Amino acid sequence: MAVLQWVEDLNTGIEEIDIQHRRIVDYINRLHELRESPDRAALSEVIAETVDYTISHFAYEERMLEDSGYAFTDLHKRVHELFTRRVGEMQTRFEAGEDVAQELHTMLSRWLFSHIRNEDHCYVDAVKTYQRMTGKGSKQDIEHTKQQVMHKLEKKYKRKGFFARLFG
Numbered sequence: 001m002a003v004l005q006w007v008e009d010l011n012t013g014i015e016e017i018d019i020q021h022r023r024i025v026d027y028i029n030r031l032h033e034l035r036e037s038p039d040r041a042a043l044s045e046v047i048a049e050t051v052d053y054t055i056s057h058f059a060y061e062e063r064m065l066e067d068s069g070y071a072f073t074d075l076h077k078r079v080h081e082l083f084t085r086r087v088g089e090m091q092t093r094f095e096a097g098e099d100v101a102q103e104l105h106t107m108l109s110r111w112l113f114s115h116i117r118n119e120d121h122c123y124v125d126a127v128k129t130y131q132r133m134t135g136k137g138s139k140q141d142i143e144h145t146k147q148q149v150m151h152k153l154e155k156k157y158k159r160k161g162f163f164a165r166l167f168g
């Protein structure tokens with residue numbers, strides 16, 4: 001699978017979400033560059049960053065869906081959860097010395113675009129309506145949500161500074 005290219009139909013029109021999705025694509029492309037590298041430390045770092053950033057994005061998105069009262073929030077969370085587990089298993093295999101970079105890259109590439117098109121796009125109307133009706137979605141709201149999500153993730157993963165470097 002080649003370098004991922006962002007295409008217009010992936011945009012949700014929710015600015016912060018599009019920024020985050022594009023950033024995941026950048027991480028996946030870095031993984032593509034390094035996938036055959038003999039430098040396992042560099043590979044390990046890019047895998048960890050890709051996974052951490054994806055988890056951060058999921059948490060942000062889920063908070064946004066909860067706030068918006070999106071009817072299928074639980075289902076959407078479940079999809080994220082299953083995917084996080086699959087990626088986690090692959091990361092464990094990598095840390096155990098297996099050569100999974102190519103497999104991980106293929107899985108992330110296929111999954112991300114399909115998830116954006118098929119599942120993320122479903123919440124767009126609900127979120128936009130909520131933001132329009134409440135005046136939410138300002139820069140300040142986005143920062144506030146990020147802070148809350150960051151706090152929650154730091155607690156959950158017991159890692160100080162978790163994703164501050166990513167969302168900063």
Ligand SMILES: [Fe+2]
Binds near residue numbers: 076080115120
């Ligand atoms: Fe999602």
Ligand SMILES: [Fe+2]
Binds near residue numbers: 021057
């Ligand atoms: Fe998403």
